[in-house]
Amino acid sequence: MKILFIGTDWVQKWILMQCLFEDSDEELEATIIGQDTPEWFWVEMPRLKEYVGDERVAYQQKSLADFDVSNGLNWDAIYITNTEPESLNILLALADAIKFTGPIILASSWQVYGWKKKKRTPIQETDKDLNPENNMAKRLLALEQVMLKYKSLQTVILRYAEVFGPYMPEGSEVIAMMIDCLSSEEIDVYPPPARNYDWLHVKFIYGLVPKLLKRKFIGGGEVYNIGSGEEKKITWLANALRKLTDSPAAINMHLPEDLYENRGYHSLLDCSKAKQLLQYEPDGIRIQSFLEVCRWVEKDLPPLERAELENKQAPALEDTYPTLKPEWGTDRMQIKEEEEDGLSTN
Secondary structure, rough: OEEEOOOOOOOHHHHHHHHHHOOOOOOEEEEEOOOOOOOHHHHHHHHHHHHOOHHEEEEEEEOOOOOOOOOOOOOOOEEEOOOHHHHHHHHHHHHOOOOOEEEEEEEHHHHHOOEEEEOOOOOOOOOOOOOOOHHHHHHHHHHHHHHHHHHHHHHHHEOOEEEEEEOOOOHHHHHHHHHHHOOEEEEEOOOOOOOOOOOEEEHHHHHHHHHHOOOOOOOOOEEEEOOOOOOOOOOHHHHHHHHHOOOOOOOEEEOOHHHHOOOEEEEOOOOOHHHHHHHOOOOOHHHHHHHHHHHHHHHOOOOHHHHHHHOOOOHHHHHHHHHHHOOOOOOOOOOOOOOOOOOOOO
């Protein structure tokens, strides 16, 4: 099986590794194209090739507009994380013309909906009140509109909740708070603290997407919400991280001027459609999932790089990427909910 990955990001890394490393009798080849290359590619790609075989992973640093598809689309499935709407339209027009039968999946986000005011009413895919608030969300919505034009293809849009996990960008709020917990006297909290987030561990994505990429039929022009089934305030997360790491750091709230105007907003996704049709099984927001990311932040370097720096033998493949098939705990650490305004830091 051959899969074309368009665009590069840290979530796609986990999907790629899961596709390559999972037990399967079928050999899989991956072609990756991306104009903006994340730093982890230069570190991890040689190692990926060493373990799975040089011929199974090909990478080209270019945009989709410059990618040569003159010989058709010689892949079985396509996964898209980021590109230009115009380039995507050309690709899908070609796929439509040659009657491409494989799944074409777009990784989108809850942010195309924008924040919702009615508290704890899960957002459904049928919600037509779409209010993307930043350039990334606006681009994703434009890509979605291109995808939905080609209903004869097996185009599927996955709207992910707020994703977190190992290898996520260091500039993200979750990672910044974890670093504060481990190394400073204060935990800085910037987002509107009175808003509720649907936090989704990346394991739910790499547990679902590889299966979809290998399915012979997944429908066409469908949109699915992929969330955790729960929501928590950013202040809850700050308190949880502090308790997980036994950090003495105080929580420093950077309160916006419109704090009370932000009360009651949420991003909770209704995932019932994905549960029914994709056999998606969310498991809520588990504190131990954040603990795993804390441990990754604390260790800082991937296992292979640590082994090389310490001049030791590299670990076995199953020890190198342990989160691919984790033994997730079932116990939840009980973290006291904040007061209604979300400002408690006790």
